[in-house]
Amino acid sequence: MASGVLTYDDFRCSLCGTCCRKQKVVLLTLYDIFRISERLGMRPGEFFKKYCTISAKFNSDGLKRFYLKADGGCPFLKDNMCSIQDVKPVVCARNPFYYMEASLAACKVFGIIEDECRINEYPYDTMVKGDNESLIDMDILVMATDEYIAKYGRFDEKTARPYYEKALEDLKDTGLRALTYTALVGQSVRREEQCRTDPYYKGATNMYIGGFYNDFKKAVKISNGTYAFEPSALGMIDSVMALVLFEKDYREIKKALGQQSGATIHARGSVFEGREYVIVSVEPANGKKVIFYYHIEPDEKASLRHEPGEILIDFKSEKGGSFFFKGKDADQWLSQATK
Known part of the structure; x- marks a missing residue:
């Protein structure tokens, strides 16, 4: 395939189920927890206890995160299909287009694309563009969840519900959406610059763009x-x-x-x-x-x-x-x- 621009809407998933099987944990927001539990006919606390966990490590901002336990494969993967497709976690719905814009090489460097995914059929200098509005949604929902975790440090339906309801209102806030858009664009620019100039990341980026990684895959195949x-x-x-x-x-x-x-x-x-x-x-x-x-x-x-x-x-x-x-x-x- 020729290089160029690949958008979220243009990409066609092959439904291989690889990303669902290989993930050990999946980031969850309060939005995900309340919607999925309702879809399954469970109380949010019951759902959390059965399917979720709190990260043992802190993220870059010093916060823990909520995750869906998926070691050995997502519990909702049935016959290579998502059994909760209409309410699946927001990070799953954006996969693998997590950035406003990035080269496919940068996506590989940061480990968000599995080798088995058909997106690897595109040249690694292809620019991939996520759906802006969906990515803004995801960032707002993650921020709302981080705010809740920062205050309470664990999940409880009673204390979490007001934050979930506020998150739904935040999604409609045009001012917040504009600020979030600006922040995400800036992150995309800095991430791509890092891959092109930073000594640590530049080698890996050039490895993909220059074709060396394809040579390695061929050597493995034979x-x-x-x-x-x-x-x-x-x-x-x-x-x-x-x-x-x-x-x-x-x-x-x-x-x-x-x-x-x-x-x-x-x-x-x-x-x-x-x-x-x-x-x-x-x-x-x-x-x-x-x-x-x-x-x-x-x-x-x-x-x-x-x-x-x-x-x-x-x-x-x-x-x-x-x-x-x-x-x-x-x-x-x-x-x-x-x-």
């Missing part, structure tokens, strides 16, 4: 039975390559490589706008291949020095686990960092 992942951090510590993995990836990689040693390691790099992108595959004598990718600035490559020959990799988890794996640097890509 490597049948492969464990594929992106490390959350990479570096060299005392001549040992240290990879920090997300916990789920760590468990899978440990299962695949934890009982083995001695493998061929291939690294294939490409350069886009001064940043190098590398696909690394670890091929043990027995078992499944492990393949991962990362991107580095030119001045970072020197820090990945390694003597020619073997590579010692320390796979680390976010929770402190680790194991070592040794393999042959078949392409000597890391040893070239010393040149």
